Amino acid sequence: MPRHRTPLLKRIRRSLRQEFRRIRDEHRHHGYRPHRPSLVRQIRHWFRRVKEEGFRPKPRRRQGPHLPPVRVQVRHFFRRKREKYGILFSRRYLVITLNSTVLFLLSFFLVHFLTHLVTGFAAWISGISTTLFYTMVDFQIRYWNWTEEMVITVFSLPALFALIGAVLCSLPFIGKMKRPAFFHRLRYFTRKQRHRHHREMRKRELEKQVKRLHGDEPASANHRRSRKLSWTVRLFLLWTLYNALTYFFSGMLYAFLFHRRFGYVIWYAFNNDLFELFFAGVAFISLITIGYVFAAQFFYSARMYLNDLTDRNRLPFIFSQALFPFAIGTAVTILLQIPKFDPSLVLLNFALLFLLLPLPSRAARFDSLHFDRTEKPVRPAWPWILTAVIVITAIMIALKAGIPINREGSPY
Numbered sequence: 001m002p003r004h005r006t007p008l009l010k011r012i013r014r015s016l017r018q019e020f021r022r023i024r025d026e027h028r029h030h031g032y033r034p035h036r037p038s039l040v041r042q043i044r045h046w047f048r049r050v051k052e053e054g055f056r057p058k059p060r061r062r063q064g065p066h067l068p069p070v071r072v073q074v075r076h077f078f079r080r081k082r083e084k085y086g087i088l089f090s091r092r093y094l095v096i097t098l099n100s101t102v103l104f105l106l107s108f109f110l111v112h113f114l115t116h117l118v119t120g121f122a123a124w125i126s127g128i129s130t131t132l133f134y135t136m137v138d139f140q141i142r143y144w145n146w147t148e149e150m151v152i153t154v155f156s157l158p159a160l161f162a163l164i165g166a167v168l169c170s171l172p173f174i175g176k177m178k179r180p181a182f183f184h185r186l187r188y189f190t191r192k193q194r195h196r197h198h199r200e201m202r203k204r205e206l207e208k209q210v211k212r213l214h215g216d217e218p219a220s221a222n223h224r225r226s227r228k229l230s231w232t233v234r235l236f237l238l239w240t241l242y243n244a245l246t247y248f249f250s251g252m253l254y255a256f257l258f259h260r261r262f263g264y265v266i267w268y269a270f271n272n273d274l275f276e277l278f279f280a281g282v283a284f285i286s287l288i289t290i291g292y293v294f295a296a297q298f299f300y301s302a303r304m305y306l307n308d309l310t311d312r313n314r315l316p317f318i319f320s321q322a323l324f325p326f327a328i329g330t331a332v333t334i335l336l337q338i339p340k341f342d343p344s345l346v347l348l349n350f351a352l353l354f355l356l357l358p359l360p361s362r363a364a365r366f367d368s369l370h371f372d373r374t375e376k377p378v379r380p381a382w383p384w385i386l387t388a389v390i391v392i393t394a395i396m397i398a399l400k401a402g403i404p405i406n407r408e409g410s411p412y
Helices: 008-027 039-053 070-089 091-125 148-174 181-186 191-214 219-226 231-253 262-270 273-294 296-304 314-335 343-349 352-356 358-365 382-401
Strands: 130-132 137-139 403-405
Touching (some): 070 314, 091 130, 091 148, 091 314, 091 382, 148 231, 231 296, 231 352, 273 296, 296 358, 382 403
Antiparallel strands (some): 130 403
């Protein structure tokens, strides 16, 4: 009998199916996959194997590597963090924290005391007798006797005094701040102006080098060098700048919560929640912007202790020079409020944190600084510590007892 041949279409269909399976298996990177048997055959095969070998449960596959107990993981976590940030608790960085904390406390109490005095003086001008305490200024006047002129005078003069003090404290840092490149390019817009500027700068540099070689450097330059402020004084002025700005902007920032400092003027003048939120937004943006602009001065202050400020030690130095002193100093100022505690004053003083927020972000992108190669022993600044102890003790004794500023003939 002749052999039965499969129809042509069926053979083409079968070859196409096999080719499709081969291409699919190549794309899966698993090679050729044999045809899987039907479900009935799989069940029959399973019953036959159970009958011959007996029932044995399949062992559970391990999902991952064996992990140590939680307490061991926590211990290793803290050990890694201690190895990474242990430099913060070395003697060098602890001394840096101590010196910066002393300067922060000294500037805070001076700004706090002077603004209290200006508030009492402004009230005296308005015919109001006052008593100055650490947490408050006691106005000896009934609230219905306040007038618009009294409110503006009494609460605007201390804020204006703090703003003027902040401007004066920022003067030593103006020369170190870089101007935006856009405004610098506007002065030399054309190519002719740029060539002229380069020629003048080159000529000045050559004249300075010739005078330096011949020893004919002008005396005025030596005089300016001798009068240059030390970085310890600059760091004190920087903390004073931050505390003065905090006093000025904190009243605006929290005007919608409570009426203190300049926020009382905003509430009395507008008496509208929308305006209070607007001033709060302006104060917040101003604090962040000013903090971003002056953050570089903390990096330049590393000249006091370090020869180089690089990516390895920049963030630990910022913690020791700025963040830890703020946290410790704020805790000290809160503890000195005992037995009377004023939450609003704590929140007002915490506004300085917004000035320090840009520091970590700028530390991540700031260039490396190389100062000099002279040996710089890090030791406590005992003159500043002694001065701070005397000044703070005197201010606290005076404010705890109360400083009366009485106006003779006052009707209140």
